[in-house]
Amino acid sequence: MPKEKAVKKSRIHNEIQKQGIVFNKDFGQHILKNPLVITSMIEKSALRPTDVVLEVGPGTGNMTVKILEKAKKVIACEIDTRLVAELQKRVQGTIYQPKLQILIGDVLKSELPFFDICIANIPYQISSPLVFKLLLHRPFFRCAVLMFQREFAQRLVAKPGDKLYCRLSINTQLLARVDLLMKVGKNNFKPPPKVESSVVRLEPKNPPPPINFVEWDGLTRIAFLRKNKTLGAAFKQTSVLDMLEKNYKLHCSLRNTEIEKEFNMQQKVMSILQNLGVENLRARTMDIDDFMKILLGFNSEGIHFS
Known part of the structure; x- marks a missing residue:
């Protein structure tokens, strides 16, 4: 060398x-x-x-x-x-x-x-x-x-x-x-x-909250995408409605439930938000109880986030 x-x-x-x-x-x-x-x-x-x-x-x-x-x-x-x-x-x-x-x-x-x-x-x-x-x-x-x-x-x-x-x-x-x-x-x-x-x-937290975390994460993802927007505005996005409709149809087919002919996902989503009184809430001010109430409200109507 x-x-x-x-x-x-x-x-x-x-x-x-x-x-x-x-x-x-x-x-x-x-x-x-x-x-x-x-x-x-x-x-x-x-x-x-x-x-x-x-x-x-x-x-x-x-x-x-x-x-x-x-x-x-x-x-x-x-x-x-x-x-x-x-x-x-x-x-x-x-x-x-x-x-x-x-x-x-x-x-x-x-x-x-x-x-x-x-x-x-x-x-x-x-x-x-x-x-x-x-x-x-x-x-x-x-x-x-x-x-x-x-x-x-x-x-x-x-x-x-x-x-x-x-x-x-x-x-x-x-x-x-x-x-x-x-x-x-x-x-x-x-x-x-x-x-x-x-x-x-x-x-x-042990025991953990009685919640499916994947669903919870799906909901918070939608709400926080633009945390200053109202939930009503966040849920009107086409991509969100398409995803929820796909999940809803899968949920119905797994349970052999027929989907009504005039079904409209946007109307269903807006009516859930209005019934819960949360359509004008914004993610930046919402706490865990707010999100739990919303997740429960959607799930009880057969709408899932995962």
């Missing part, structure tokens, strides 16, 4: 050695480095020595090691094999090695195992799907303490009438009690993300 190339290669190698692992932006890798934040997150989870803990995106294991000190077992889900190797190296030959199980792969595509608590500094681009994967997971877990982008965290706790109140807010609050625990500045991470962060505690 020519001398020049050898020198260049050795310089690059030294740079990589100095930096350690180069974090992958595609996976949203920002390693939490402040031990005080890590300790605080673990304390807020009220961890017991008998608990099995799920950690999503353990990174280089700063939080994992601290959880291993207090829990019976940690199941760490990691997509990046370089970080898996780093984590294995970190516990190798220690008392923590038998307590750590690593699941390699995309947590959104994986079957989640049983766990009592979830503690995680999660990659922010999977925030929303991960929240619902956790909240719809059975058997129930006790609570999750999760780090999110600050605005996402504020949406989770937003109330009707708040500027950030949206479908995410009401869908999450239907399934869980949500508390904002603390703000975390960007300098607590390596490399620092572009946004500020917040830690949230989610406690699943």
Whole structure:
């Protein structure tokens, strides 16, 4: 190898050695480095020595090691094999090695195992799907303490009438009690993300509300598409009426019910909204009880959202 190339290669190698692992932006890798934040997150989870803990995106294991000190077992889900190797190296030959199980792969595509608590500094681009994967997971877990982008965290706790109140807010609050625990500045991470962060505690409602969540989600999707519009206007959209009519016809055929000749979906929908007295409500000010009443009203007339 020519001398020049050898020198260049050795310089690059030294740079990589100095930096350690180069974090992958595609996976949203920002390693939490402040031990005080890590300790605080673990304390807020009220961890017991008998608990099995799920950690999503353990990174280089700063939080994992601290959880291993207090829990019976940690199941760490990691997509990046370089970080898996780093984590294995970190516990190798220690008392923590038998307590750590690593699941390699995309947590959104994986079957989640049983766990009592979830503690995680999660990659922010999977925030929303991960929240619902956790909240719809059975058997129930006790609570999750999760780090999110600050605005996402504020949406989770937003109330009707708040500027950030949206479908995410009401869908999450239907399934869980949500508390904002603390703000975390960007300098607590390596490399620092572009946004500020917040830690949230989610406690699943057990037993869950007696509602088909897929239907509920279908209803809130229509209502929040334009949250400042009235429900009357939201339900007049052709795409919405077509979807409801398709579901209605399927529902009737499954029950061998004949559809009346003069059937008109728009008229039926408007009459349900008027009878419930909700056609002038707007999603941005509606709470869980409002949506439950509407879902029940539609379902009792054979109209479904899934």
